[in-house]
Amino acid sequence: MAEHRSPVDGAPLVTLYDEDLPPDNSYAFSPEDLEEDEMILNMGPQHPSTHGVLRVELKTDGEIVKDARPHIGYLHRNFEKHAENIDYQGVIPFTDRMDYVGSMGNSLAYALTVEKLLGIGVGERVAGIRVITAELQRIASHLLAMGTYGMDIGAFTPFLLCFQQRERILDLFEWLCGARLLYNYNWVGGVSHDLPEGWTDKCRRFLDEFVPVLDEVDKLLSHNKIFIRRTADIGIITPEMAKDYALSGPNLRGSGIDWDLRRDDPYLGYENYDFNIVVATSPHGPVGSCWDRYFVRVREMYESVKIVRQALDRLPAEGDVHENVPRFVRPLAGEAYCRSEAPRGELAFYIVAENKKPIPYRVKGRSPCFVAMGLFHEITRGEMIADIIAIIGSLDIVLGEIDR
């Protein structure tokens, strides 16, 4: 067996387990433990609203959920192991497939980490383009979250209105790099393509036309009485709980904690942009409810529009986007950890490099959705079946990122 030790300090990296032990099934519910009137309900992996292939095991008493156990791993694609066999640039398409509705954010986080490892920076134009694409991606991702959340609660119309706008962002991305979902756009030290001619005008026009539609959808869904009654007092994550479970992104801010990496640990020059951090004010119930998390996302879209407008205004007219792209990526032995604010929260990569090797020794992704799933059983206990759907939707998980 090969030794799994860090090339940096020689510490063991992998805990090997005994393969002869029988599999441990104690995590799943056992029918023998059920009390009278209780039933095990398997929600997923094929279910219309578990947002991918999440499987939730519910112990129910009628409509009341006594206990819930999420089972993950149905979308496990071995990303981290793959990354140990591919050169640094080649990992980027794999990162795209983690959070597949927020690909720009993933590749950005990975590129930032490798750049930190190499000790290189990017030009002002590249930084501007990265901010624009990242924020557009955030809008697209939040639109999807908003639309599907409406659908989880039973309102179908906001979903299509949101998707129309999301399509327009995807069109912009397609024009930019040829892909609509998995872009491979952020490269180490640059981006794959410069902005095409006329792209910025089209982007501005999109922003102008997008805001009224967002107002309309917001009016249609967010303040609907039924919607508020369905979401405003369930799935409460108290601020203490949010901190204990290391939540991040909109889920954390939905619990009333003012924390955003774009302001608190800025990268790509985010400190120069004028925008507000959206924190839940919870007018309809206790802080940290599903409605709060949902509404943080809605308002964050307005802030992202602000950032994109500013970035478009101050984008340098000239500049080679491949200027800093290294011919070979062969870092010295070392490690790098870099975090960034992806649409779903704090997405970070940890890379261990061997000396002058073109292949990373270890790549670890810190995924916000995986962390958010950690408190799933806490906030679902005692709720009703319909609320489980509402809670999954409000956490805005993407299984590609949880399972990797």
Add this chain to the structure above:
Amino acid sequence: MITRFRQIEMRLMGPLTMIPIVLCLVVLGTIAALPVVATILSELVADFVPAGLQRLTIVVLGTAGFVGILALNPIYSIWLERKVAAHVQDRLGPMRVGWHGLLQSFADGMKLLFKEDLVPRDADRLLFGAAPMLAVASAFAAFAIVPWGVREDGTVLAVANLNIGVLYFIAITSLGALSVLMAGWGSNNKYALYGGMRAAAQMVSYEIPTAILVLVVVAQVGSLSIPDIVNAQAGGILGVGDWLVFQLFPLNLIAFVLFFICGLAETNRTPFDIPEAESELVAGFHTEYSGMRFAFFFLAEYGNMLLVSMLAALLFLGGWIGPFGSNPLLFFIKGFGLVVVQMWLRWTLPRLRVDQLMGICWKYVIPISFFLLVVTTVIKGLL
């Protein structure tokens, strides 16, 4: 080799596969033409047939006409629903099959007709098979008492001019809950079971206020017969003023709105569609159904939608009475208008949770309906 085989197969099978399609087209075409023909015939024939047989003729032709309308109802209702949804959602909806997608539902129906008839292995085959039939039967049977007009000589255009028509309506619609419960239990699927239990609870609960609100009308008019109720609403300003919904303002208006809400709940339409809540229970009680059995549930659902809308039009909106005299067309416009309102609500509102749904019924709708019943009765008694 495979291509060659395909060609032979196509040549052999081509004409054969056409036979059921042609047959279906003929049957559907006949059904489509029936209501029109029947209505015209019942009007025409009534003058020529001897007096003793007049009623029978009208009943037979009227039944044929109404069954035709009901069989066709889901087809154009689904088209209408998809169009309403599409325009609410800023898109076009079906556009390819026929003019503006008019034949889309025919194509879909054809597809469902030819699908394999699947029964889950552990299902209760008797209940599983009987549930869709009972659903359709209850939806269709209720239409027997729905009159759609009255002739000048006082003959009511209806399958059965029952003098306790309203009571019959309440009794028959209760069967719908049974069919949903049977489907939920018979499928042997946990989601279907949940859907069935939810549906039973919901439909049984909302039947109570429905009955009370019907009583509000009955108490004011003093008759259980629907044509009498409609005739009592004749007259007034522009032929509109004496509609029940405008009498004793705003008591009857509230009663009408509540009746419509109960109708939504009884037909499992959004915001009360929890028995088939797609995002929670996959498809609720019809999770395991496919093909024609699934289509039967749709037939029943759209039949029920139309039934509730027509009843609301008859009881509160003056049925066939309107500004241009009494006219069956007016009644159909009112009925389908309310169907469109149901669709409009469905594509605008989110869904309630099951406890909130029951809360609304027992905490608000039932007390208010009782209040309305008492107050309207007292006022009528004093006048």
